[in-house]
Amino acid sequence: MKEISYEKMKFNPFNLIGGEWMLVSAGSEQSGCNTMTASWGHLGCLWGHNDPTAVIYIRPSRYTKEFLDKETHFTLCVMEGAFKKQMAYLGSVSGRNENKIAKAGLTPVYADGTVYFAEAKLVLICRKLYASQLQESGFFYRETIDKNYPARDYHTMYIGKIEKILARDEEYLG
Numbered sequence: 001m002k003e004i005s006y007e008k009m010k011f012n013p014f015n016l017i018g019g020e021w022m023l024v025s026a027g028s029e030q031s032g033c034n035t036m037t038a039s040w041g042h043l044g045c046l047w048g049h050n051d052p053t054a055v056i057y058i059r060p061s062r063y064t065k066e067f068l069d070k071e072t073h074f075t076l077c078v079m080e081g082a083f084k085k086q087m088a089y090l091g092s093v094s095g096r097n098e099n100k101i102a103k104a105g106l107t108p109v110y111a112d113g114t115v116y117f118a119e120a121k122l123v124l125i126c127r128k129l130y131a132s133q134l135q136e137s138g139f140f141y142r143e144t145i146d147k148n149y150p151a152r153d154y155h156t157m158y159i160g161k162i163e164k165i166l167a168r169d170e171e172y173l174g
């Protein structure tokens with residue numbers, strides 16, 4: 001994996017997050033880790049000098065949330081298309097009940113104070129800057145709540161500063 005700069009990246013964020021999906025992971029070798037599939041999120045600039053940031057949205061029930069809350073960092077991994085089946089598995093079974101990482105054939109890499117996977121083609125290493133649960137009072141349309149939160153289990157948004165980007169090949173370089 002080669003470190004690349006965010007200014008040089010070329011990709012479509014809608015296809016990357018919503019289409020290819022990503023693995024959200026947190027943890028360490030000492031205290032354990034977990035991962036889950038996510039297809040909701042944002043990449044952009046916030047605070048600092050247009051600091052590159054990533055936003056993810058995690059429901060309260062996710063085991064991965066326990067690691068996200070404990071740790072200072074999280075990672076976003078984009079996988080090869082061949083991993084789609086494993087991504088669907090990692091997004092439907094909880095790490096509370098199964099050793100998902102081993103079953104999906106992923107190799108954890110513990111580095112930079114966090115965890116990512118050797119099989120990833122793109123890794124964003126993020127330091128948590130902000131976390132807050134979406135509030136019912138903030139929604140402008142009842143329809144958004146009824147459609148997405150019938151159980152009122154609002155996502156927690158985590159804003160992370162992207163501290164490092166690792167890429168396996170030239171695909172993401174402009």
Ligand SMILES: Cc1cc2nc3c(=O)[nH]c(=O)nc-3n(C[C@H](O)[C@H](O)[C@H](O)COP(=O)(O)O)c2cc1C
Pocket residue numbers: 021034035036037038039040041057058059061062063064065087088090091092093094095096
């Ligand atoms: C394509 C896809 C996208 C998903 N996106 C999200 C998401 O953005 N946020 C979220 O909280 N759950 C999302 N999920 C659901 C979690 O991945 C799923 O509940 C997972 O089993 C949680 O695992 P955990 O309990 O081990 O953390 C998604 C699932 C799939 C299949």
